[in-house]
Amino acid sequence: MAKANVKPATGKLGIMVVGLGAVSTTFMTGVMMARKGLAKPVGSMTQYDKIRIGKGENKKYLHYKDIVSMPTLDDIVFAAWDVYPANAYESAINAEVLKEKDIEPVKDELLKIKPLKAAFDKNYAKRLDGDNVKQCKDRWDMTEQVREDIRNFKKETGVDRVVVLWAASTEIYVEPDMQYHDTIAHLEQAMKDNVVDKIAPSMCYAYAALKEDCPFIMGAPNTTVDIPAMWELSEQTKVPIAGKDFKTGQTLVKSGFAPIIGTRMLGLNGWFSTNILGNRDGLVLDEPANFRTKEVSKLSTLESILVADEQPDLYSNYYHKVRINYYPPRNDNKEGWDNIDIFGWMGYPMQIKINFLCRDSILAAPLCLDLCLLMDLAHRAGRYGTQRFLSFFLKSPMHDYTQNEIPVNHLFQQYVMLKNAIREMGGYEADEEID
Numbered sequence: 001m002a003k004a005n006v007k008p009a010t011g012k013l014g015i016m017v018v019g020l021g022a023v024s025t026t027f028m029t030g031v032m033m034a035r036k037g038l039a040k041p042v043g044s045m046t047q048y049d050k051i052r053i054g055k056g057e058n059k060k061y062l063h064y065k066d067i068v069s070m071p072t073l074d075d076i077v078f079a080a081w082d083v084y085p086a087n088a089y090e091s092a093i094n095a096e097v098l099k100e101k102d103i104e105p106v107k108d109e110l111l112k113i114k115p116l117k118a119a120f121d122k123n124y125a126k127r128l129d130g131d132n133v134k135q136c137k138d139r140w141d142m143t144e145q146v147r148e149d150i151r152n153f154k155k156e157t158g159v160d161r162v163v164v165l166w167a168a169s170t171e172i173y174v175e176p177d178m179q180y181h182d183t184i185a186h187l188e189q190a191m192k193d194n195v196v197d198k199i200a201p202s203m204c205y206a207y208a209a210l211k212e213d214c215p216f217i218m219g220a221p222n223t224t225v226d227i228p229a230m231w232e233l234s235e236q237t238k239v240p241i242a243g244k245d246f247k248t249g250q251t252l253v254k255s256g257f258a259p260i261i262g263t264r265m266l267g268l269n270g271w272f273s274t275n276i277l278g279n280r281d282g283l284v285l286d287e288p289a290n291f292r293t294k295e296v297s298k299l300s301t302l303e304s305i306l307v308a309d310e311q312p313d314l315y316s317n318y319y320h321k322v323r324i325n326y327y328p329p330r331n332d333n334k335e336g337w338d339n340i341d342i343f344g345w346m347g348y349p350m351q352i353k354i355n356f357l358c359r360d361s362i363l364a365a366p367l368c369l370d371l372c373l374l375m376d377l378a379h380r381a382g383r384y385g386t387q388r389f390l391s392f393f394l395k396s397p398m399h400d401y402t403q404n405e406i407p408v409n410h411l412f413q414q415y416v417m418l419k420n421a422i423r424e425m426g427g428y429e430a431d432e433e434i435d
């Protein structure tokens with residue numbers, strides 16, 4: 001066994017989730033059902049994947065937990081915030097993602113998860129009107145109240161460590177503004193001056209988490225921790241951040257499929273992606289300002305995989321469009337269509353159609369688990385700043401755009417980054433050998 005570079009995962013791990021909707025309740029219910037041996041955590045890398053360690057004759061394939069110290073599912077304790085007062089059981093039933101038979105066996109545990117009052121501002125999600133909301137003097141007070149929630153949760157449950165995961169609605173787009181978002185000092189001042197259109201509630205959660213020594217994960221496309229002030233705070237507090245936007249359905253397909261076109265040196269004229277979905281997420285995204293946040297996130301995927309500068313003949317002029325349509329009858333069962341106009345030898349056009357009939361929260365739940373466990377791992381390993389090795393799970397991986405750093409969107413390159421980070425934290429050498 002190599003010498004690991006991480007503190008052991010002793011005691012309990014608290015997972016505080018912002019938002020107690022479809023994704024979070026599917027995540028929590030799945031973890032609870034798996035602990036009882038009544039369901040399998042399918043899709044979770046931390047529970048299933050094996051990484052090759054060593055080369056040649058010495059190579060072996062190990063689960064993550066056999067390479068680095070990881071918490072078990074039994075170690076997890078949940079809490080949540082939400083704008084609506086429904087507990088996790090009611091919310092799981094309302095979400096209509098899981099069948100009752102898959103919820104009832106853990107009903108008692110779910111009933112106990114009652115959402116803390118949300119740090120919320122209706123201007124950031126106009127379609128939500130719940131009243132389980134904190135009364136805040138200003139944004140600074142909002143962060144103080146969230147910090148108190150985290151401290152209380154630690155005290156009441158005795159958890160050893162806490163990770164904060166944003167699985168709440170997508171907020172309206174907040175363009176990074178270097179007057180407010182460039183340094184910690186400016187960010188704090190803007191919170192104290194209550195500059196409400198620059199300080200999203202999600203920033204108050206993130207700020208509070210980092211100050212309370214809790215890694216923060218942004219599962220929606222919000223720009224929350226994707227600003228220099230939060231990068232600085234993450235460095236200063238030595239607490240890792242990750243984001244943004246869970247890579248679940250269409251973008252997962254895109255980041256796995258685009259490499260087929262790119263590695264075969266085929267050309268691209270256009271890629272049109274459209275979706276229908278009818279859950280509350282879809283309802284919020286029906287608002288143009290909220291959709292804008294999602295669109296920016298979804299559009300970023302292709303450009304770093306099929307790069308015009310590298311292959312001008314093939315990729316200099318493609319049209320990339322993404323649409324999301326709110327369509328209630330489908331609820332959480334999203335349907336995505338991709339129409340891909342490619343061209344081949346001598347420029348002859350061809351088309352590829354992909355029709356993915358997926359389940360949004362079923363795809364997102366294992367990502368929640370993996371991101372929480374791996375962020376806790378990163379923290380124990382003394383890592384901080386943006387955790388790029390988690391790009392594998394994210395639609396719009398954070399990167400230092402002020403330095404023109406290019407994000408890695410290519411699914412298989414992201415997988416190499418993930419494996420190598422685990423290897424390194426386990427005290428093994430990173431490598432790029434083909435498994």
Ligand SMILES: NC(=O)c1ccc[n+]([C@@H]2O[C@H](COP(=O)([O-])OP(=O)(O)OC[C@H]3O[C@@H](n4cnc5c(N)ncnc54)[C@H](O)[C@@H]3O)[C@@H](O)[C@H]2O)c1
Pocket residue numbers: 018019020021022023024081082083084095118119120121125128130166167168169170171201202219220221245246247248249279280281359360361363364
């Ligand atoms: N499911 C997927 O495939 C997927 C993929 C990528 C990203 N996401 C993102 O994950 C998030 C959750 O999706 P969902 O389907 O569970 O949505 P949902 O609408 O079912 O749940 C979100 C919950 O967040 C709550 N909320 C909103 N603002 C809040 C705040 N400031 N504080 C506390 N709670 C707040 C809402 O009341 C709601 O109950 C969305 O932002 C979505 O865009 C989902």
